[in-house]
Amino acid sequence: MDLLLPIFGFSVALVGLIGILNPRRLRDLVSAGDMHSRFHSGIMMRIIVGGILIASAPGYRFPLVINYMGLVALLWAIALYLLGEKRFERFADWWSNRPLASLRAASVVAVAFGLLLVYAPVA
Numbered sequence: 001m002d003l004l005l006p007i008f009g010f011s012v013a014l015v016g017l018i019g020i021l022n023p024r025r026l027r028d029l030v031s032a033g034d035m036h037s038r039f040h041s042g043i044m045m046r047i048i049v050g051g052i053l054i055a056s057a058p059g060y061r062f063p064l065v066i067n068y069m070g071l072v073a074l075l076w077a078i079a080l081y082l083l084g085e086k087r088f089e090r091f092a093d094w095w096s097n098r099p100l101a102s103l104r105a106a107s108v109v110a111v112a113f114g115l116l117l118v119y120a121p122v123a
Contacts, residue, residue: 009117019107023100039085046077060120
């Protein structure tokens with residue numbers, strides 16, 4: 001598990017970098033596939049990542065931050081489930097139609113989050 005989160009963090013940072021450099025490409029990547037699969041995989045990914053963050057938080061440089069990030073991921077999974085697939089679809093459509101500057105700003109946050117996961121493990 002020591003390498004799992006840094007690899008995930010690197011992947012998140014890479015996707016964020018794509019969003020900064022080419023937000024249209026990121027929009028296309030996020031919109032690919034059917035909504036049903038994206039809804040369920042989004043919930044499952046948040047549960048998995050949240051659980052891993054919480055479980056591995058004691059071994060990180062910033063355990064409280066990592067623990068809270070895991071809690072936020074789990075709460076977001078619950079919120080998505082309660083939101084339902086139809087509302088999620090409307091939200092996804094709304095988000096993908098945001099100005100490119102908004103997508104770039106969110107991508108900067110993704111890069112920061114990913115790099116934190118790469119840096120945070122205690123060596």
